[in-house]
Amino acid sequence: GDSVTQMEGPVTLSEEAFLTINCTYTATGYPSLFWYVQYPGEGLQLLLKATKADDKGSNKGFEATYRKETTSFHLEKGSVQVSDSAVYFCALKGTGANNLFFGTGTRLTVIP
């Protein structure tokens, strides 16, 4: 079945450091891929998405490229800020499916 494997955390970085959170997936067909962010005490917010191979999703300085050859959708940001501290979830929506499969989440803490 469809699944998402996400880099385990927690991740602690200094402000302005480079961020990578790895995400790989298993799916049949052509899934759509998403990154969601969850700030403390809040629900999930869509950060970015990609719906086909080689698509690059980007938002708020974050980027992720849909790599079908490596079945990956790694999240990157060149310079993190304290306000980026949150839990990041990689998610997959299978072809013809309605529901999302989430990774286990990666907690990011950025220190000044």
Add this chain to the structure above:
Amino acid sequence: DAMVIQNPRYQVTQFGKPVTLSCSQTLNHNVMYWYQQKSSQAPKLLFHYYDKDFNNEADTPDNFQSRRPNTSFCFLDIRSPGLGDAAMYLCATSRDSGQFVQPQHFGDGTRLSIL
């Protein structure tokens, strides 16, 4: 702003006492979802409504039920909450046109505690 609203944000109930969580949306989305998220875990889909059609996940306990009286509202009913049901419950919506992939929009969640 159009959004997904969950009430209440925090709910406390007693062991075995039925509880209802509510979700409303102003997005006019045709699909609504309920997820359960336990501490430090990924959200787990309980069920979803595609328009009026109810879709239950195979491993969702019978203790959990849902109602969607109209497009805007969806309720999660827990008939006899146990200690293991303490979690954050997330409501989400999406517009599924069958052709284009639309992301899910989440509410802020209801944190349920069981005494």
